[in-house]
Amino acid sequence: MTKQFSVSPDGTKYPLPTEEDYKREFERVKALVEEARQKGQEIVVVMGLGFVGSVMAAIVADTESKLPSTIHHPPSTINHPPSTSHHPPSTTHDQSPMTYHPSPQYPKFVIGMQRPSTRSYWKIPLLNRGISPVKAEDPEVEPMIRRCVLEKKTLTASFTYDVLTLADVVIVDVQLDYAKKDLGNVRTGHVEMTALEESFDIIAHHIKPDCLVIIETTVAPGTTEQIAYPAMKKVFRQRGITTDPLLAHSYERVMPGREYVASIRDFWRVCSGVNEEAKKRVVKFLNEVINTEKFPLTVLDRPIESETAKVVENSYRATILAFMDEWSKFAEQNGVDIIKVIKAIKMRPTHNNMIFPGPGIGGYCLPKDGGLGIWAYRHILGFENDLFKITPLAIDINDTRALHAAQLVRDALRNMGKPIASAEVLVLGASYREDVGDTRYSGSEILIRRLAEMGAEIRVHDPYVDVWWEFRNQESYPENNRSLFFRNQKKLKDLEVLKDLNTALRDIDALVLAVRHEEYLNLNPEEIIKHAGKPIAVIDCFGILDDEKIKTYLKLGCEVKGLGRGHIRRLKEQVKNSG
Numbered sequence: 001m002t003k004q005f006s007v008s009p010d011g012t013k014y015p016l017p018t019e020e021d022y023k024r025e026f027e028r029v030k031a032l033v034e035e036a037r038q039k040g041q042e043i044v045v046v047m048g049l050g051f052v053g054s055v056m057a058a059i060v061a062d063t064e065s066k067l068p069s070t071i072h073h074p075p076s077t078i079n080h081p082p083s084t085s086h087h088p089p090s091t092t093h094d095q096s097p098m099t100y101h102p103s104p105q106y107p108k109f110v111i112g113m114q115r116p117s118t119r120s121y122w123k124i125p126l127l128n129r130g131i132s133p134v135k136a137e138d139p140e141v142e143p144m145i146r147r148c149v150l151e152k153k154t155l156t157a158s159f160t161y162d163v164l165t166l167a168d169v170v171i172v173d174v175q176l177d178y179a180k181k182d183l184g185n186v187r188t189g190h191v192e193m194t195a196l197e198e199s200f201d202i203i204a205h206h207i208k209p210d211c212l213v214i215i216e217t218t219v220a221p222g223t224t225e226q227i228a229y230p231a232m233k234k235v236f237r238q239r240g241i242t243t244d245p246l247l248a249h250s251y252e253r254v255m256p257g258r259e260y261v262a263s264i265r266d267f268w269r270v271c272s273g274v275n276e277e278a279k280k281r282v283v284k285f286l287n288e289v290i291n292t293e294k295f296p297l298t299v300l301d302r303p304i305e306s307e308t309a310k311v312v313e314n315s316y317r318a319t320i321l322a323f324m325d326e327w328s329k330f331a332e333q334n335g336v337d338i339i340k341v342i343k344a345i346k347m348r349p350t351h352n353n354m355i356f357p358g359p360g361i362g363g364y365c366l367p368k369d370g371g372l373g374i375w376a377y378r379h380i381l382g383f384e385n386d387l388f389k390i391t392p393l394a395i396d397i398n399d400t401r402a403l404h405a406a407q408l409v410r411d412a413l414r415n416m417g418k419p420i421a422s423a424e425v426l427v428l429g430a431s432y433r434e435d436v437g438d439t440r441y442s443g444s445e446i447l448i449r450r451l452a453e454m455g456a457e458i459r460v461h462d463p464y465v466d467v468w469w470e471f472r473n474q475e476s477y478p479e480n481n482r483s484l485f486f487r488n489q490k491k492l493k494d495l496e497v498l499k500d501l502n503t504a505l506r507d508i509d510a511l512v513l514a515v516r517h518e519e520y521l522n523l524n525p526e527e528i529i530k531h532a533g534k535p536i537a538v539i540d541c542f543g544i545l546d547d548e549k550i551k552t553y554l555k556l557g558c559e560v561k562g563l564g565r566g567h568i569r570r571l572k573e574q575v576k577n578s579g
């Protein structure tokens, strides 16, 4: 059999483990765990070293014991349960001086468990050298991972499921995808449950009966109680275990970006458990690793409530973004600058979370989370009727908004007498939001796919993205491959993300400001045109250009268009009249 490799973003090839490697690997981790147990550390396995799991694993590994005298018990709704673990309890939750045991300085030993797939195996050797497998703009991430792996020695990564047998707590941070069959119709999609169901099965076959399992993955409401719990219970019974699995749900609100770590550690959490014991244990655990003194926990009665909270939270945000789509188009047609309108409205404190959607809503969560609810209603909870109206509509609007941005590019070029076919278009920004390197479901991807379909020659620049995997691997990712919705996509496989802006600008016909990266907020129009070498079409998708800059571009002979920026026509008249 040919050797298989996993290639890291910097191009290093790591051979996948062989049969013998598994045994050796388990022995390595077992020795580390024995040492940890002697120190009185609790063993935590984080399953899935992705955007959430890598940083969550580091946060847990970075936990330090607090002195009993500094204990502050958060408000009354939160119960601090007695310790149920047979390891020395952490000082944070000692019930009285009688039960107090000195706890280790670092109370948690964390094993980041990642399956050895060709796509993700490289994360393990990287993390074990103290290097973060996720690229983060938050300066806390890299040193935290280095510190935990190399100095505190509280964090290791492994590929074998056998490490689950060593765990006191398992945190599930694997992905759960929602596969869309059509562009702009979330209803025809489905939740890819198989992989998650397999994960529950593997966990149930390996863990100790009293191991706490916390599902952090965003799941379809009902999953914890109606899918995971019965499946795990069945395996427990087959294993002769008479107790019930201790299963809890607590979702992540992580925002990869400058506040990456804080968005996990210093942020409010919601949780619940399938039974009282599971609930007590998850509350205890979160109180130990998350800053619940400043950001109190909300404990809900049942996991379906915690699961629903996550889905509603993100559907709410997707909806307020989608709501602006029609008003943004209204603004374009009627001489209104929607950016100024939003600013004016936001002065009213009750409306200050109004947001401009840019060229579509991406990220891993907002495009799919509502779909999890719609799917669950029918396929887990067993309803036939068509309950959901707003949630799917919002997702569909957001998923197709970038198509309108592509029309603006086409129209701006047309106004300059240049057809979109074979025009050189530079898109500034690949990621789904400002100042991050995450490209999942970004609006820029759909914009580029549409422009390529219309025959444009595409260039892209992004300071945070090295490889745009959605294009590079478009042929090998069967799920959520958005190239399937467009024609003429083949050559996008070779799309390179450019790093030098001045070179990227050379001889372009159109410039699309697609993401509010800091580097793009104050670009000088004269400089841009100097590097482009001629007047160009400028398309502002995110309210980046102020009126002065728009007028400067117009004076330089450029055509300017912008999402929601109907006032540009007026500015054009002013420039014409003044010249």
Ligand SMILES: NC(=O)c1ccc[n+]([C@@H]2O[C@H](COP(=O)([O-])OP(=O)(O)OC[C@H]3O[C@@H](n4cnc5c(N)ncnc54)[C@H](O)[C@@H]3O)[C@@H](O)[C@H]2O)c1
Pocket (backbone or CB within 6 Å): 047, 048, 049, 050, 051, 052, 053, 113, 114, 115, 117, 120, 173, 174, 175, 176, 195, 198, 199, 216, 217, 218, 219, 252, 253, 254, 255, 256, 364, 365
């Ligand atoms: N990324 C975010 O901003 C964010 C925010 C809040 C919530 N979430 C939710 O958190 C969950 C994880 O998201 P993510 O962004 O970290 O996903 P991700 O795809 O970056 O990471 C998931 C990791 O799990 C691994 N994995 C999958 N199956 C496995 C298995 N059986 N055993 C071991 N490892 C396995 C994958 O290889 C991958 O490395 C999702 O449900 C997501 O919706 C994500």
